Amino acid sequence: MAKNSDRPRDFDAVLGGQTPPPVGGVVLGGMEGLRRRFAASIVEERVAALSDALNYGDAGIDLLVEAMNEREIIVRVTAYKLLQNVSAAKAKKAIARGIPLNIGDRIYSVYKSDISYGDDWYYITDSINQYYQKEYPLYKPGIDRSDKNLYYITNPEDGMFKYYDDCEPKLISRHLFKESAEAEAVLFHAVRMLEVNISDIWRDYPNPIENFNINEWCAANNVPLTCQDDEEEFQFETRVLQTLQNEKNLELLGQLWELIGFNRRLAFVHEDIINKKAYLQPQGNL
Structure with missing residues (x-):
């Protein structure tokens, strides 16, 4: 038996104790320990457990595949990113459609504000409405027409976004985390402040x-x-x-x-609540 076999290893869970483990605590190694860690009620602990899953071979991959269907979006995203580094067929199959989104999830879209002439000044439009969303929808049907319930989230590369009407904001990116979307919008706003003809814009x-x-x-x-x-x-x-x-x-x-009164932004974030099961095929920072 290996020396100090009663001590927990890096990827083990400890049953019945705190850190350091008490005398009499039971060390759970292998997949049993990993699954106990993943069953924790604290999301951060569940994510940390997934980060170790690839140390357990096929069994760890299976756990990541299961995690793609978990309730918390951060768990699904973590599993997706880890499976991207796995060449096994079951891993590729699990992520082929993208990150699964559940009803109630939120998605944050970054838009480039429109600047259009209005008879006297140029005006900034930094929001979208229901008519815009009807013209440029959030969802698109899957390629497999046999599955009428398969939907994807649209992205800037889709054909519908290549021919905007005048006076309309332009989609830049989709995000699953508000912080990432807001950071990109702030950066894009800053860059555009250096480019626009300020003297013509209404304040x-x-x-x-x-x-x-x-x-x-x-x-x-x-x-x-x-x-x-x-x-x-x-x-x-x-x-x-x-x-x-x-x-x-x-x-x-x-x-x-x-x-001095420029109360509108040159880029903005729009939040949508997912109302049907769909997939997001990530592009860039989530």
């Missing part, structure tokens, strides 16, 4: 900050500009914004964007 007045003084703001933030006698405040604000654009100063540009 909401009055300024959201009462008694906001842009001269004082420039002085406080070491922006070496002042409003000229023959310059309207609107013109000066635009000049400051364009200067920050040219300098690629995203931090100050983002501050001023909101301070």
Whole structure:
């Protein structure tokens, strides 16, 4: 018998104790221990157990395949990612359609806001409505027409998204985790702030900050500009914004964007609740 065989190994579960295990605790090794860990009520512990599954060969793969049907989305996603690294036929079959989504799951879509001319100014559209979703639906039927209940989540590469009408936001990506979607939207908004022609975009007045003084703001933030006698405040604000654009100063540009009344975002997140069983074929960060 191996030395210290009563001590738990890296992938073992301990029955009847805490860490370190008490005298008399029972060490559960192998798949029995792994399955006990996976049966834990705490989601983080279940995910950690899956991370060790591939150390147990075919039995571990079987557990990952089972986990693809679990209630928690993070468990399904973890199993999917791990199975992507497995060449066994049963692993490839389990992930062939993508990540299974259940009724009640949430999906977060990142959109590029539309900027369109409206007779006097350019206006930002940073939301979608039911008419948009009818034209560009969340679901598409599976290729196998014999299964009428097989649906997939649409993605930016689908043909329907290649021919947008004017004045409509554009789908960028789909995500299963809100944090990932919001991070991408923030980044995309920042990049677009450097690209748009700010002087033509409508801003909401009055300024959201009462008694906001842009001269004082420039002085406080070491922006070496002042409003000229023959310059309207609107013109000066635009000049400051364009200067920050040219300098690629995203931090100050983002501050001023909101301070002077640009209350809309150049990219945004839309949340949908899944109302039918479907599959998401991941593209990029979930």
